[in-house]
Structures are given as structure tokens and as C-alpha cells.
Amino acid sequence: MKMLKNMWISSSFLRLSSHPLNKRMASAIVSSLRLRPTFSSATSPFSSSSAGDVKPRPAVILPGLGNNSGDYKKLEVTLGEYGVPAVVAAVSRLDWFRNAAGLVDPAYWRGTLRPRPVLDWYLKRIDDAVREANELAQGERLSLIGHSAGGWLARVYMEEYGNSHVSLLLTLGTPHLPPPRGQAGVVDQTRGLLYYVEEHCAKAVYTPELRYVCIAGRYIRGAPLLDNADADVDSNVTVGIEGGEAISELAVTSAAPTLRARFVGQGYKQVCGRADVWGDGVVPEVSAHLQxxxxxxxDGVYHSPVGSDEETRPWYGSPVIVKDWIHHLLE
Incomplete structure (x- = not known):
């Protein structure tokens, strides 16, 4: 299949509403075309007209599953360049093996596992980081930045420890929604944890007192294991960054999805119940948004700092992407 690589789009393109699961991308036959990049940003209705007079709130960065604190060092530095002091919760890769304690809980095998006590160790790390950030805040409130599982664990923390000191929860590629129950071929990887969060944690809000901002990535579209006769766009469409601008690769004709798209699609299916959806390579777009x-x-954002590339595979915390969501921390 031929791919057109000279269609330029802005790396800061935003979609302020999630895509319906059944929305299909239209195929396009595009002649050689180069468009000037356009830039846009989302503006909060609560933005201050004199943002320069507002001292940025300290931010607490919460690592995702399998990540360690060092993976977020560059993000911490980038935030500092915008004047946002940041504290990364102290987590090592070995720490995640603590979750194996859940295997001895019958609730794990029933798929009704609760966050506590299995994840008490992580909640304690959040609290330690929040206490450190509070010293920097000097009485002001904080921002929580949760990457991947760190986003829904932040919601558990706010439910268990209180949120009076938090004014913003910003999540990056977080699988907020539990997978559909009883669907063939779908196994809840969290063994009930996301069902607990959905049922017991506070609902998302966007108010002057507390704002939830959920950011999703559209790096690659997945595909089912078996060919979909109705597909009209190559499922291996990806969006990369070249020279500081994003490149969208559109398929000219229909073709069977690649092995990579099928593999990614099976991961998406375990999270949202569908394989043929867009996502960041790990978490489907539809699962990363909250009502x-x-x-x-x-567009073009990869899930994790591990395996990311600043030029062709930026992740949520890459400087070229941070510049398009940093305003949420400055408001």
C-alpha cells in the first residue's frame, strides 16, 4: 500500500470530545499536497486574563504501571522551565511486584479486587510526594499529573486521603473506564480494580474549585485478528513528528491491517472491548476520557516515556507535546 507522507498537520491539534467507538475513518485519495501547519490550543473558561501574575502551582507526577521515578526526570525538568515546581512520587520498577500480594486474595480470582490493601504502598508514595509538594506550595493548592495507571490511582488517593489540597487532576493516557463485562475474549487485566474506581470514586468535574483534564493519544489504530471486510482505511496509520511538525500518513487504498495493528488491537480490546479503535499504542482513546x-x-502521541522518541514517537511528556497542555497547570 502506498502512503502519502507529505500532508502536514499541527502537532497541537486538539479534540475536546471523545470519538464514538463506531466512528469510521473515511479513506482518502490525496494528490501530492503540502499544507501549512496550523496551531490551536484549548482555553479553559476559568483562565485568568492576567496569567503572568499567577504563580504556578506545584505539581506531583504519579508514575504509570511498570515505570519508575527516573522515567519522568525529563518531564520534571520541562515543567520547571515553565516555572512549575514538580515532585515525582518515589517508585521503582521492583515496587510493582508488591502487587503480586493480590494473588492470595480470593477477590483477585473473582475479579472483584479492591485497591486497598494491595495498593497501599503506592498510595503512601503519593502521600509522601504530596507532603513534599505542600511545602513548596506554601498554603496554595496542588496539581496532580497521573500517567497511565497513576491517573486512576490518583482518583483512589483523592477518595481515601481527601482532595482539599488539589485543584487539578491531569491524566495522561490513563485507562479510566473498566472493560465491558461478559464479552468473549476480554479479560479484566485489573481484576476488578477499575470497576471499584468507577463505582466508589468521585465523578469527574470541571469547576473553578477542581478540574479534571483527561488527555488521550492517537498514535495508532488497532485492528481485529480477523480481516474486517468493512475497513476502508489502513489500520496501521500512525502519526509522527518530523522537524517539530506532525506528519499524518493516510492510506490511499484499502488493505489488510498489518501484524502490528492486529497486535495493538488485541491490547485495546482487553481495555475497551474493541480492537478497531484509535489509541496511544497501549490505552484506547475512548478509555482515557471521563464524562x-x-x-x-x-494526534501522534505514544503512551510511555519508555520506547518514546522525541522526533518520531513523542510521548505525553515530550516537550513538543507538553507545550500544548502546560496551560492547564498555569491557570
Missing amino acids: GALNVSF
């Missing part, structure tokens, strides 16, 4: 939150999607 009641300000939901934003970025």
Missing part, C-alpha cells in the same frame, strides 16, 4: 472532565486528544 464530566475536559477531554483532550492529541
Whole structure:
């Protein structure tokens, strides 16, 4: 299949509402075409007209599943360049093996596992980081930045420890929604944890007192294991960054999805019940948004700092992407 690589789009393109699961991308036959990049950004209705007079709130960065604190060092530095002091919760890769304690809980095998006590160790790390950030805040409130599982664990923390000191929860590629129950071929990887969060944690809001901002990535579209006769766009469409601008690769004709798209699609299916959806390579776009939150999607954004590349595979915390969501921390 031939791909057209000279269609330029803005790396800051935002979608402020999630895509319906059944929305299909139209195929396009495009002649050689180069468009000037356009830039846009989402503006909060609560933005201050004199943002320069507002001292940025400290931010607490919460690592995702399998990540360690060092993976977010560059993000911490980038935030500092915008004047946002940041504290990364102290987590090592070995710490995640603590979750194996859940295997001895019968609730794990029933699929009704609760966050506590299995994840008490992580909640304690959040609290330690929040206490450190509070010293920097000097009485002001904080921002929580949760990457991947760190986003829904932040919601558990706010439910268990209180949120009076939090004014913003910004999540990056977080699988907020539990998978559909009883669907063939779908196994809840969290063994009930996301069902608990959905049922017991506070709903997302976007108010002057507390704002939820949920950011999703559209890096690659998945595909089912078996060919979909109705597909009209190559499922291996990806969006990369070249020279500081994004490149969208559109398929000219229909073709069978690649092995990579099928593999990614099976991962998406375990999270949202569908394989043929867009996502960041790990978390589907539809799962990373919450009703009641300000939901934003970025084209060309990969899930994790591990395996990311600043030029062709930026992740949510890459400087070229941070510049398009940093305003939420400055408001």
C-alpha cells in the first residue's frame, strides 16, 4: 500500500470530545499536497486574563504501571522551565511486584479486587510526594499529573486521603473506564480494580474549585485478528513528528491491517472491548476520557516515556507535546 507522507498537520491539534467507538475513518485519495501547519490550543473558561501574575502551582507526577521515578526526570525538568515546581512520587520498577500480594486474595480470582490493601504502598508514595509538594506550595493548592495507571490511582488517593489540597487532576493516557463485562475474549487485566474506581470514586468535574483534564493519544489504530471486510482505511496509520511538525500518513487504498495493528488491537480490546479503535499504542482513546472532565486528544502521541522518541514517537511528556497542555497547570 502506498502512503502519502507529505500532508502536514499541527502537532497541537486538539479534540475536546471523545470519538464514538463506531466512528469510521473515511479513506482518502490525496494528490501530492503540502499544507501549512496550523496551531490551536484549548482555553479553559476559568483562565485568568492576567496569567503572568499567577504563580504556578506545584505539581506531583504519579508514575504509570511498570515505570519508575527516573522515567519522568525529563518531564520534571520541562515543567520547571515553565516555572512549575514538580515532585515525582518515589517508585521503582521492583515496587510493582508488591502487587503480586493480590494473588492470595480470593477477590483477585473473582475479579472483584479492591485497591486497598494491595495498593497501599503506592498510595503512601503519593502521600509522601504530596507532603513534599505542600511545602513548596506554601498554603496554595496542588496539581496532580497521573500517567497511565497513576491517573486512576490518583482518583483512589483523592477518595481515601481527601482532595482539599488539589485543584487539578491531569491524566495522561490513563485507562479510566473498566472493560465491558461478559464479552468473549476480554479479560479484566485489573481484576476488578477499575470497576471499584468507577463505582466508589468521585465523578469527574470541571469547576473553578477542581478540574479534571483527561488527555488521550492517537498514535495508532488497532485492528481485529480477523480481516474486517468493512475497513476502508489502513489500520496501521500512525502519526509522527518530523522537524517539530506532525506528519499524518493516510492510506490511499484499502488493505489488510498489518501484524502490528492486529497486535495493538488485541491490547485495546482487553481495555475497551474493541480492537478497531484509535489509541496511544497501549490505552484506547475512548478509555482515557471521563464524562464530566475536559477531554483532550492529541494526534501522534505514544503512551510511555519508555520506547518514546522525541522526533518520531513523542510521548505525553515530550516537550513538543507538553507545550500544548502546560496551560492547564498555569491557570
